Amino acid sequence: MAVRGDKKHKPASQVRLFVGIGLLAALAVELGEATDARSGASGSRAFSSPAVALARDTRDVGRLPVRTDPTLLLETALTRCRRSVTDYVGTLIKQERIAGELGPRQQIRVKFRREPFSVLLHWVENPKDARRVLYVQGERVDKQGREMALVQPEGPIARLLFPALAVPIHGAGAHTMSRLTIDQFGFENGLALILKYARLARDAGTPSLRYAGVGTVGERATHVVERRLPYEGEEATYPDRTLIVHLDRERLVPLAIHCYADDSRKELLASYVFSDVRLNVGLTDEDFLPKGNGF
Numbered sequence: 633m634a635v636r637g638d639k640k641h642k643p644a645s646q647v648r649l650f651v652g653i654g655l656l657a658a659l660a661v662e663l664g665e666a667t668d669a670r671s672g673a674s675g676s677r678a679f680s681s682p683a684v685a686l687a688r689d690t691r692d693v694g695r696l697p698v699r700t701d702p703t704l705l706l707e708t709a710l711t712r713c714r715r716s717v718t719d720y721v722g723t724l725i726k727q728e729r730i731a732g733e734l735g736p737r738q739q740i741r742v743k744f745r746r747e748p749f750s751v752l753l754h755w756v757e758n759p760k761d762a763r764r765v766l767y768v769q770g771e772r773v774d775k776q777g778r779e780m781a782l783v784q785p786e787g788p789i790a791r792l793l794f795p796a797l798a799v800p801i802h803g804a805g806a807h808t809m810s811r812l813t814i815d816q817f818g819f820e821n822g823l824a825l826i827l828k829y830a831r832l833a834r835d836a837g838t839p840s841l842r843y844a845g846v847g848t849v850g851e852r853a854t855h856v857v858e859r860r861l862p863y864e865g866e867e868a869t870y871p872d873r874t875l876i877v878h879l880d881r882e883r884l885v886p887l888a889i890h891c892y893a894d895d896s897r898k899e900l901l902a903s904y905v906f907s908d909v910r911l912n913v914g915l916t917d918e919d920f921l922p923k924g925n926g927f
Contacts, residue, residue, distance in 0.1 A: 683848070683849075683850060684847065684848070684849050684878065684888050684890075684905060696708060698843050698855055699843045700843075702841040702842060702843045702857045703827070703830065703841055705843070705855060705857065705879070705884075706823060706826060706827050706830075706841070706857060706877075706879075707827065708884065709823055709879050709884035709885070709886070710820065710823040710824060710827065712883075712884050713819050713820045713823060713884070713885060714820055716912075717746065717819060717820070717885065717911055717912065718745070718746055718747070718912050719743075719744060719745040719746065719911075719912060719913060719914070719915040720742075720743075720744050720819075720909055720910060720911045720912070720913065721741075721742060721743050721744075721908075721909075721910050721913055721915075722741075722742050722906050722907065722908050722909035722910065723739060723740070723741055723742065723906065723907050723908045724739070724740045724741075724742050724904060724905070724906055725737055725738070725739055725740075725903070725904070725905040725906075725907070726738050726740060726902075726903070726904050726905075727900070727902065727903045728811055728901070728902045728903075729899075729900060729901045729902065730811070731866075732866075734900060735760070736758045737757070737758065737903075738755060738757055738758045738759065738760075739755070739756050739757035739758070740753050740754065740755050740756065741753075741754040741756055742754075742906075743915060743919060743920070744817065744818055744915075745915045745919070745920065746818070746820070748768060748769050748770060748771075749767075749768070749769035749815065749818075750767065750768045750769070750915075750920045751765070751766070751767045751814055751817050751818075752764070752765070752766050752767075752919075752920060752925055753765045753766075753814075754925075754926065755786070759786045760786065761785065761786055762783050762784065762785060762786055763784045763785065763786045763926075764783070764784040764925065764926055764927060765781055765782070765783050765784075765814065766781060766782040766783075766920065766922060766925065766927065767779075767781040767782070767801060767814045767815070768920050769815065772798050774798070774800065778800040778801075778802065779800070779801050779802070779815065780798045780799060780800055780801065781798070781799055781800075781801050781814055782796055782797070782798055782799075782922060782927065783796065783797045783798075783799050784796055784797075784926065784927055785797065795927070796922065796927050801813055801814050801815055811871070811901075811902055812825075819885045819886055822886050822889060822904075823886060825871075826859060826875065826877060826886075826889075829859070829861055829870055829871060830859050830861075832869070832870075833860075833861050833862065833870070836862075838860075838861075838862055840859050840860050840861055841857060841858070841859050842857070842858050842860075843855070843856070843857060843858075844856040844857060844858040844876070846881070847878055849878050849880075849887040849888045849905060849906070849907070850887075850907050852880050852881075852882075852887055853880075853881045853882075854878035854879055854880055854881055854887060854888070855878070855879045855881055855884075856876065856877070856878055856879075857876075857877050857879065858874065858875070858876055859874070859875040859876075859877070860873065860874055860895075861873060861875075863893060871891065871901075872891040872892060872893065872901050872902075873892055873893050873894055873895060874891070874892040874894065874895060874897055875889065875890070875891050875892075876888075876889070876890045876892075876897075877889050883911065885906075885909070885911070886906075887905070887906045887907075887909070888903075888904065888905045888906070889902070889903070889904045890902070890903045890904075891903070
């Protein structure tokens with residue numbers, strides 16, 4: 633299968649790399665024995681993040697019955713996202729707990745397009761294994777039919793040896809190294825996952841959603857919804873105990889999602905906060921070519 637605009641890449645033999653992102657968000661790719669679909673070859677620096685605040689005043693909540701029906705609010709946000717958000721760019725502050733260990737906060741520049749599903753992630757603060765990841769659905773597929781992403785390794789030596797690697801987005805052990813995969817990235821996917829587990833808990837007899845008030849993410853006013861699930865650990869059915877999502881009050885996109893293992897919100901599982909979001913900027917195929925995106 634042709635790989636648009638790529639040069640021939642070396643296979644990543646005996647090399648593994650995992651990079652994670654979320655809700656919204658998120659990704660995990662394995663640098664295993666990956667193949668190029670075209671050729672057929674087999675210490676944290678501090679940075680500022682947007683302030684997230686929750687206000688007590690819940691009077692100005694718009695026309696939706698958000699105080700009494702947070703499920704409707706989330707469903708409306710999801711419907712609006714599907715109908716009106718075709719692409720966006722922005723900055724993501726991400727922090728995740730993997731295998732019991734809370735990693736450092738990372739700053740990532742994001743490009744996203746819904747059709748065809750396309751994601752470009754560029755780590756600018758605290759990269760771990762990857763500096764950049766590019767995924768376009770259906771564009772890179774190996775001989776086994778596995779979807780592939782293009783990864784630029786972190787570190788000058790790694791990039792000298794492997795300037796770019798085509799790797800499977802669903803690898804064995806990916807979920808042990810990251811919470812979600814890159815094909816689950818995006819506002820729409822994040823909202824769908826929040827609703828999925830809320831409905832699962834509700835059907836099991838445990839109502840899980842409540843409207844928590846109004847707040848802010850940076851300078852954007854938000855509706856705040858809290859979700860509670862019967863969380864029993866990382867290997868169990870539910871992904872977290874307490875989730876807090878901030879929906880932009882004007883655009884109804886999720887600007888911040890925080891997940892905790894407990895009711896008191898002391899054990900953070902994951903945090904995803906967006907800033908500088910610009911919707912529907914008109915991203916094209918050219919915006920998701922390796923050339924021009926630092927590969």
